[in-house]
Amino acid sequence: MTELMRVIPFENMIDICLNDYYTKGKIMEIDEKYFFRGNNENLSMNYNGEYLRFPIGPAAGPHTQLCQNILTAYLTGSRFFEVKTVQVVDGREMMKMIPRPCIDAKNAGYNVEWSTELTVEEAKEEYIKASILLQVFAIELGLSDVKDFVINISVGYDLKGITSKKISDFIDDLKDASNTEIYKECIEVLKKNINKFKKFKLEDIEKITPHITNTVTLSTMHGAKPEEIFDIASHLIVDKKMNTYVKCNPTLLGYDNVRKILDELGYNDIVLKREGFDNDLQFDNAVEIFTKLKKLGKENGLNVGVKLTNTLAVYNAKGYLTGESMYMSGKPLYPIAINVSKTFAEAFDGDINISFSAGIDRNNVISVLKAGIAPVTFSTILLKPRGYINTNGIIDQLINEDIEFGKLNVDAIKELAEYAKTDSNYRNKGEGKLLEDTLPTFDCFKKNCGICVDVCPNRANIKVEDKHFEAPYQILHIEDRCNECGNCHLFCTRGGYPYFKKPTLYSTVEDFESSKNPGFVKIGENKYKIRDEKKNVYEYEPDFNKSDDEKEKIQVLLETIIKDYSYIIY
Ligand code: SF4
Numbered sequence: 304m305t306e307l308m309r310v311i312p313f314e315n316m317i318d319i320c321l322n323d324y325y326t327k328g329k330i331m332e333i334d335e336k337y338f339f340r341g342n343n344e345n346l347s348m349n350y351n352g353e354y355l356r357f358p359i360g361p362a363a364g365p366h367t368q369l370c371q372n373i374l375t376a377y378l379t380g381s382r383f384f385e386v387k388t389v390q391v392v393d394g395r396e397m398m399k400m401i402p403r404p405c406i407d408a409k410n411a412g413y414n415v416e417w418s419t420e421l422t423v424e425e426a427k428e429e430y431i432k433a434s435i436l437l438q439v440f441a442i443e444l445g446l447s448d449v450k451d452f453v454i455n456i457s458v459g460y461d462l463k464g465i466t467s468k469k470i471s472d473f474i475d476d477l478k479d480a481s482n483t484e485i486y487k488e489c490i491e492v493l494k495k496n497i498n499k500f501k502k503f504k505l506e507d508i509e510k511i512t513p514h515i516t517n518t519v520t521l522s523t524m525h526g527a528k529p530e531e532i533f534d535i536a537s538h539l540i541v542d543k544k545m546n547t548y549v550k551c552n553p554t555l556l557g558y559d560n561v562r563k564i565l566d567e568l569g570y571n572d573i574v575l576k577r578e579g580f581d582n583d584l585q586f587d588n589a590v591e592i593f594t595k596l597k598k599l600g601k602e603n604g605l606n607v608g609v610k611l612t613n614t615l616a617v618y619n620a621k622g623y624l625t626g627e628s629m630y631m632s633g634k635p636l637y638p639i640a641i642n643v644s645k646t647f648a649e650a651f652d653g654d655i656n657i658s659f660s661a662g663i664d665r666n667n668v669i670s671v672l673k674a675g676i677a678p679v680t681f682s683t684i685l686l687k688p689r690g691y692i693n694t695n696g697i698i699d700q701l702i703n704e705d706i707e708f709g710k711l712n713v714d715a716i717k718e719l720a721e722y723a724k725t726d727s728n729y730r731n732k733g734e735g736k737l738l739e740d741t742l743p744t745f746d747c748f749k750k751n752c753g754i755c756v757d758v759c760p761n762r763a764n765i766k767v768e769d770k771h772f773e774a775p776y777q778i779l780h781i782e783d784r785c786n787e788c789g790n791c792h793l794f795c796t797r798g799g800y801p802y803f804k805k806p807t808l809y810s811t812v813e814d815f816e817s818s819k820n821p822g823f824v825k826i827g828e829n830k831y832k833i834r835d836e837k838k839n840v841y842e843y844e845p846d847f848n849k850s851d852d853e854k855e856k857i858q859v860l861l862e863t864i865i866k867d868y869s870y871i872i873y
Pocket residue numbers: 758759760761762763764784785786787788789790791792802
């Protein structure tokens with residue numbers, strides 16, 4: 304096992320999605336019954352000139368790194384995608400800097416990862432592929448006849464990096480992808496495979512837009528100086544002509560206020576970093592910066608806003624993740640971020656765009672949007688049991704609402720901010736206990752479980768129905784898609800590590816050999832290399848005429864995959 308992810312080539316992605324859907328009634332492990340088909344034009348908005356059907360979706364993070372993650376979010380109802388941040392440090396260099404596991408979403412959310420682990424070039428390609436894929440499957444699945452989503456890119460972290468050729472080209476290519484190799488390749492793949500679609504037609508290819516984005520969120524380093532934040536945002540507005548949101552830290556609320564909110568909600572165990580509050584941007588400077596940026600935006604015909612908030616850097620007092628610090632999100636961040644929103648709303652008398660990301664869930668989404676804060680994004684809730692399907696719960700709350708997007712409602716935000724400080728939904732309900740590891744390789748549950756499938760942001764665990772076993776399906780781990788974030792372990796009902804213990808499909812011999820998982824890799828026309836449960840490695844030629852009683856369990860499972868799921872082997 305390695306944390307190295309390999310992206311799915313566009314042609315294989317099309318093949319996987321079509322086969323999954325037409326033979327199994329699901330796509331990327333989302334059953335058709337969870338595809339969100341509702342509509343309410345009262346929820347739509349014009350977002351920087353683009354039609355946005357619902358102003359909700361995944362925040363920059365684990366759910367927006369890979370093309371399949373963005374598609375999965377779209378299927379379950381998301382329409383606003385803040386894709387994972389890019390910076391000059393990328394690919395393997397970034398991967399080595401991230402300790403594993405890197406996510407702990409058991410109670411509050413914590414992580415020790417920040418920007419993409421792909422190269423900036425690969426990230427660009429994933430975002431272009433995703434934009435095209437969504438437009439194609441919106442038509443094929445009857446979800447929308449028009450492009451109804453927005454992709455918002457995110458760049459970090461300092462002036463030198465953001466003005467570098469690498470990041471500058473990234474922005475330019477996503478503003479207009481028509482001359483990129485990947486865009487041309489995707490269009491060719493669609494033409495070549497057009498007969499495989501039932502509803503998506505040749506003439507629909509013409510409607511696909513190469514304009515992937517016109518909006519960027521700026522992420523700066525903790526402790527970034529106000530002048531540098533202003534200079535980077537000015538560069539994005541004036542030189543790159545992007546609608547620009549600047550992500551601010553929750554430290555803007557001040558140490559004492561944050562401590563008080565956390566203590567009153569029972570998070571006494573969260574150890575704050577006082578120096579972070581002292582070194583980060585101060586509120587007076589923030590008001591000065593946004594006053595000047597709003598003017599600059601107006602002069603350039605672009606929208607400017609604030610994104611609230613970044614995660615909160617805290618001491619790693621839990622010790623589950625490694626390193627001195629970790630970044631807090633989820634439930635405890637909501638009352639803090641909504642109080643930061645209040646200070647902005649008051650300071651600008653409601654005349655500032657706020658987009659929001661901090662502990663959004665089905666309980667607060669309506670009030671936050673009704674207060675004029677939009678779009679809203681989320682991540683921690685998608686890491687919990689049900690995973691992406693939790694979006695259904697959020698959007699179900701909204702679907703009958705009539706929301707007018709426009710100026711902030713300062714009084715409503717003040718009320719929300721006050722209420723959040725004692726709202727029992729955001730109280731600390733405890734971690735729950737860690738279970739002893741009793742996870743077997745096969746047949747790990749009697750009744751339906753599949754939690755490790757739902758909670759995986761990358762769709763790296765899948766259900767394989769195989770009648771030769773006792774359980775209705777076996778969990779197959781797909782090595783290419785996994786970055787060892789650890790989320791499936793924390794929620795496994797047998798306390799185990801599905802990404803280490805479950806039968807694993809490899810796409811390269813190199814990956815197979817650098818791993819200890821039981822699993823298989825294709826090495827010839829009808830030839831596979833297998834590592835069985837006892838760690839024996841041998842070559843195997845599937846023989847469908849031989850009785851199953853004469854085969855090892857792993858051989859039986861491999862043959863089922865070859866027969867019924869051949870499209871995932873490439
Ligand atoms: S399989 Fe588990 S460890 Fe791997 S990416 Fe998915 S959730 Fe993370």
